Amino acid sequence: MFKFILKRLGYMFVTLWIVATITFMLIHAIPGDPLASMARKLPDQIRANFYAKYGLDQPVVVQYGRFMKNIVLHGDLGESLAYQGRKVTDVIKIHAPISARLGIQAVAMGFFIGVSLGVLAAFNRGRWPDYLVMFIAILGISVPSFVMASLLQYFFTVKNMWLPTTGWGTFTHTILPSIALSFGSIATYARYMRANTLDVIGQDYILTAKSKGITKLALVWKHVIRNAILPAITILGPQLAGIFVGSFIIESIFSIPGFGFNFVTSVSDRDYTMVMGQTVFLCALVIIAYVLVDIVYGLIDPRIRLTGEKR
Amino acid sequence: MEKILEVKDLKVSFHTYAGEVQAVRGISFHLNKGETLAVVGESGCGKTVTSKSLMRLIPEPPGEIKDGSEILFDGKNICTMSEKELRELRGSDISMIFQDPMTSLNPTMTIGKQISESLIIHRGMSKTEAMTEAIKMLDLVNIPDADKRAHQYPHEFSGGMRQRAMIAIALACNPKILIADEPTTALDVTIQAQIMELIADLQQKLGTAVILVTHDLGVVADVADRIQVMYAGQIIEHGTIDEIFTNPQHPYTWALLQSVPRLGTDNKAKLYSLQGTPPDLLKPPVGCSFAARCEYCMQICREEMPEVTTISENHEVCCWLKHSMAPKVDIPEALRGDK
Amino acid sequence: MAQLSKEKFQIIGCENSNAEEILRPSMTYWQDAWRRLKQNKVATASLVILILISLMTIVGPYINGFSFEVTNNDIVNKTPDMKHWFGTDNLGRDIFSRVWAGGRVSIIIGLIGAFVDTVVGSIYGGIAGFFGGFIDDIMMRIVEILGSIPYLVVVILVSLIFSKGIGAIIIAMTITGWVGMARLVRGQLLQIKEQEYVLAATALGANPSRIIAKHLLPNTLGIMIVAITFDIPSFIFGEAFLSYLGQGIQSPNTSWGALASAAQPNLMFYPYQLFFPSLFISLTMLSFTLLGDGLRDALDPRLRQ
Numbered sequence: 035m036f037k038f039i040l041k042r043l044g045y046m047f048v049t050l051w052i053v054a055t056i057t058f059m060l061i062h063a064i065p066g067d068p069l070a071s072m073a074r075k076l077p078d079q080i081r082a083n084f085y086a087k088y089g090l091d092q093p094v095v096v097q098y099g100r101f102m103k104n105i106v107l108h109g110d111l112g113e114s115l116a117y118q119g120r121k122v123t124d125v126i127k128i129h130a131p132i133s134a135r136l137g138i139q140a141v142a143m144g145f146f147i148g149v150s151l152g153v154l155a156a157f158n159r160g161r162w163p164d165y166l167v168m169f170i171a172i173l174g175i176s177v178p179s180f181v182m183a184s185l186l187q188y189f190f191t192v193k194n195m196w197l198p199t200t201g202w203g204t205f206t207h208t209i210l211p212s213i214a215l216s217f218g219s220i221a222t223y224a225r226y227m228r229a230n231t232l233d234v235i236g237q238d239y240i241l242t243a244k245s246k247g248i249t250k251l252a253l254v255w256k257h258v259i260r261n262a263i264l265p266a267i268t269i270l271g272p273q274l275a276g277i278f279v280g281s282f283i284i285e286s287i288f289s290i291p292g293f294g295f296n297f298v299t300s301v302s303d304r305d306y307t308m309v310m311g312q313t314v315f316l317c318a319l320v321i322i323a324y325v326l327v328d329i330v331y332g333l334i335d336p337r338i339r340l341t342g343e344k345r
Numbered sequence: 346m347e348k349i350l351e352v353k354d355l356k357v358s359f360h361t362y363a364g365e366v367q368a369v370r371g372i373s374f375h376l377n378k379g380e381t382l383a384v385v386g387e388s389g390c391g392k393t394v395t396s397k398s399l400m401r402l403i404p405e406p407p408g409e410i411k412d413g414s415e416i417l418f419d420g421k422n423i424c425t426m427s428e429k430e431l432r433e434l435r436g437s438d439i440s441m442i443f444q445d446p447m448t449s450l451n452p453t454m455t456i457g458k459q460i461s462e463s464l465i466i467h468r469g470m471s472k473t474e475a476m477t478e479a480i481k482m483l484d485l486v487n488i489p490d491a492d493k494r495a496h497q498y499p500h501e502f503s504g505g506m507r508q509r510a511m512i513a514i515a516l517a518c519n520p521k522i523l524i525a526d527e528p529t530t531a532l533d534v535t536i537q538a539q540i541m542e543l544i545a546d547l548q549q550k551l552g553t554a555v556i557l558v559t560h561d562l563g564v565v566a567d568v569a570d571r572i573q574v575m576y577a578g579q580i581i582e583h584g585t586i587d588e589i590f591t592n593p594q595h596p597y598t599w600a601l602l603q604s605v606p607r608l609g610t611d612n613k614a615k616l617y618s619l620q621g622t623p624p625d626l627l628k629p630p631v632g633c634s635f636a637a638r639c640e641y642c643m644q645i646c647r648e649e650m651p652e653v654t655t656i657s658e659n660h661e662v663c664c665w666l667k668h669s670m671a672p673k674v675d676i677p678e679a680l681r682g683d684k
Numbered sequence: 685m686a687q688l689s690k691e692k693f694q695i696i697g698c699e700n701s702n703a704e705e706i707l708r709p710s711m712t713y714w715q716d717a718w719r720r721l722k723q724n725k726v727a728t729a730s731l732v733i734l735i736l737i738s739l740m741t742i743v744g745p746y747i748n749g750f751s752f753e754v755t756n757n758d759i760v761n762k763t764p765d766m767k768h769w770f771g772t773d774n775l776g777r778d779i780f781s782r783v784w785a786g787g788r789v790s791i792i793i794g795l796i797g798a799f800v801d802t803v804v805g806s807i808y809g810g811i812a813g814f815f816g817g818f819i820d821d822i823m824m825r826i827v828e829i830l831g832s833i834p835y836l837v838v839v840i841l842v843s844l845i846f847s848k849g850i851g852a853i854i855i856a857m858t859i860t861g862w863v864g865m866a867r868l869v870r871g872q873l874l875q876i877k878e879q880e881y882v883l884a885a886t887a888l889g890a891n892p893s894r895i896i897a898k899h900l901l902p903n904t905l906g907i908m909i910v911a912i913t914f915d916i917p918s919f920i921f922g923e924a925f926l927s928y929l930g931q932g933i934q935s936p937n938t939s940w941g942a943l944a945s946a947a948q949p950n951l952m953f954y955p956y957q958l959f960f961p962s963l964f965i966s967l968t969m970l971s972f973t974l975l976g977d978g979l980r981d982a983l984d985p986r987l988r989q
Contacts, residue, residue: 049828049829049832052829053829053832053833056833057841060838060841060842060845061841063845064844064845065845172970172973172974173970175969175973176917176966176969176970176972176973177966177969177970178921178924178925178962178965178966178969180924180925180928180944180945180948181944181962181965181966184944184948184951184958184962185962187951188951188955188958192951192952192955199952237448238443238445238448238449239448239449239450239451239452241402241443241449242441242443242449242450242451242511242514243451243462244402244435245400245402245435245436245440245441246435246436246440246462246463246466246514247431247432247433247434247435247436247437247463247466247467248432248436248462248463248466249432249466252462256451256454257451257454260451260453260454261451261452261453264453275834278834279834279835279836279837282836282925282929283925283928283929286928286929287948298929301840301844301929301930301931302929302930304844309841309844313837313841316834316837317832317833317834317837320832320833320834321832324832335453336452336453336498336500337452337498337500640695641695642695642696643693643694643695643696644693644694644696645693665693668693670693671693672693672694672695674695
């Protein structure tokens with residue numbers, strides 16, 4: 035087991051390093067002068083100072099070295115080009131918690147509602163709850179999150195002024211964005227859990243359990259759900275990643291000052307160093323999430339816990 | 346001999362998109378206390394459906410135990426029992442073990458817990474009491490290091506051990522009847538023998554009656570008291586083990602017995618095999634279901650179902666050859682003089 | 685029981701004639717799949733909808749006589765009426781024509797993108813799956829790492845590198861998009877390789893190219909078709925996503941995503957501007973998804989009846 039965790043962690047660091055490198059390369063592949071896009075007319079001297087400050091006059095390799103060194107040794111993800119003195123880490127500290135709150139709500143909703151719907155559908159196969167859940171699931175997968183967000187916004191805030199349109203601050207501000215953000219997740223989990231639960235229900239050991247005369251509740255809880263939910267945890271990683279990214283648009287639509295919104299602004303501002311730092315942070319989050327989920331799954335599934343290997 | 350289970354005119358069908366498949370077409374039999382009844386027949390003859398129906402484990406829909414069927418146990422008709430009564434019955438009065446031990450155990454629950462489950466429900470034991478009893482059961486089925494093994498998961502057990510664990514689960518509450526549905530089919534031959542010995546041994550110790558469902562006559566010879574042969578959803582012959590092996594009456598039984606390879610067979614001789622396939626149970630044949638494959642088939646066989654002929658107190662057969670107007674047909678050469 | 689005459693008791697032996705008879709006409713795998721797909725009403729309806737939408741993208745912009753790009757400051761932001769069936773946008777352009785012109789772009793991006801994804805992914809996955817072992821290990825490590833980067837983040841970054849346009853968008857989305865297809869093809873190949881019919885073919889002396897052509901490919905093709913069908917909507921979504929971030933198709937060209945994102949700020953006042961492009965994005969994605977579901981069931985050999 036210990037070996038398993040160690041392997042995963044080692045893998046994680048290697049991936050993080052490679053991803054940081056790729057991000058660096060991508061940003062430096064963007065044509066044009068990063069400072070030219072700041073609509074400022076700068077005298078040459080000031081421009082030269084600028085370059086020197088950001089190390090933009092150094093050869094790429096040196097810049098890379100500096101970049102990596104800063105991250106590893108100082109946890110410093112760089113500084114904004116557009117707003118002098120503003121560090122990426124500062125920006126993250128301010129905006130990330132907001133996105134985290136939104137994201138956690140969305141993930142929790144996605145998981146719990148989605149899994150429950152999926153199990154409900156599986157136990158009522160062919161009857162109306164099944165069709166209803168499948169309908170919701172298909173909608174959730176096909177209707178893009180921004181369409182859903184717009185619909186929700188229009189119906190709940192414009193047509194009927196029940197909830198605030200944009201902004202952040204109170205609990206009511208979090209309702210619509212969370213729903214919009216989690217809808218795709220709910221749909222995915224519902225579909226997945228339905229298929230999984232149906233699969234488990236058809237297994238031989240369920241018949242064995244039934245033949246022991248246990249109650250329906252015990253059957254569902256201890257035998258069906260316990261086995262069906264394991265694979266659902268494996269897709270938690272990609273779902274988390276999806277929610278991180280989905281927040282970009284949702285935050286834009288609802289004007290929520292979160293990390294995603296900030297990222298989008300940096301991109302349109304062409305604030306390259308900021309974009310680079312934020313991307314590295316985001317990718318790191320995703321990779322860490324994947325590894326954590328992997329480890330948690332390994333701890334829960336007795337087959338892996340004991341043999342330390344994927345089956 | 347005291348009867349503990351009596352089945353009367355059991356009919357079980359499945360409603361599929363293609364129509365109604367009559368898997369079991371009106372069978373009647375009984376089980377005596379402490380005896381072993383073997384139910385043999387090829388795949389699809391209805392023996393598994395029968396065994397599962399005894400505890401109402403067939404999903405209804407699409408399955409249906411038709412009206413008029415009776416399964417009498419302990420003075421009650423299982424066919425009309427409520428869910429609650431069924432739950433009390435299962436695992437405690439009647440238990441079942443299944444064919445594939447690999448897939449029949451919950452992979453995320455320890456063996457000990459799986460055994461304890463029935464004890465907690467039916468005997469009202471606490472978790473610790475149940476676990477102690479579970480360890481005793483594992484001992485009883487000859488699993489070494491029972492106290493360690495009880496906390497392990499199914500995938501840590503070998504195939505034979507898993508089947509033993511299943512037996513432990515089934516016998517934990519000392520049921521009156523154990524239904525064993527092809528318990529050795531998925532195991533190696535050497536393990537097969539061990540498991541059958543174990544079942545026989547436990548049966549003696551605990552006095553359990555056993556219904557052994559199998560398609561392997563070789564397994565049956567050692568352990569069964571009585572045999573019933575099923576074909577296409579019907580019982581075509583049944584009797585004590587002696588009677589069936591020394592004086593089989595139905596052509597299908599002859600075919601089954603001839604298919605078992607014997608030690609004395611000549612090197613170059615062809616192995617006997619029965620031609621054809623069982624009939625389609627969507628449209629069961631009007632007459633004798635075996636008519637299409639029987640070398641002694643007569644016109645009457647195709648037209649009408651044969652009556653039941655009593656050969657002796659325990660031996661009955663369902664065949665037109667026993668009718669007074671039918672020609673005399675002897676037991677095939679190969680089976681004569683065989684004990 | 686009627687009279688039992690003596691003849692009825694003559695032994696006539698068994699029939700044996702039609703026991704081995706083949707009871708239904710034999711069909712090839714593809715014929716059977718097509719038949720099953722046709723039976724699936726939902727999938728068929730989706731296919732019909734998609735065909736209709738595609739047709740409209742071809743002829744739609746010309747139907748009502750208004751060009752999709754000509755601006756007219758007199759009829760700005762009109763709600764839908766008899767002349768402008770979907771209304772006009774903030775520059776007076778007819779939305780009906782714009783929706784279909786945009787649809788053209790969105791669907792083309794979807795089709796080309798999915799195609800590129802498939803070709804690259806299949807070759808990569810095919811090599812990895814076919815050779816297995818060490819080569820497979822390395823190739824899959826690369827794929828795993830590439831796959832850890834959130835897809836849309838890569839898309840955003842790459843779109844910054846290339847100047848905007850359909851080509852740039854497709855490149856941005858396919859650069860890591862093929863990863864999914866590669867995994868699928870490789871997984872399928874590995875599975876098939878282990879199957880006994882491949883072993884049988886080898887034992888019979890079939891050479892590798894024959895094995896590939898007659899055994900490996902046909903079985904993988906089914907999975908690939910289903911994957912393509914699910915891939916297209918993700919491209920349409922991705923393009924819309926980019927538009928919302930300002931990296932998508934630029935004026936005067938348009939796409940559904942561009943139309944939607946342009947209309948977003950005006951949601952309060954002119955909801956119809958957002959409604960129509962969103963409707964068609966959703967409908968198209970929905971249809972592809974349902975069709976993909978139907979295809980997957982139709983092509984599953986285990987469900988053959």
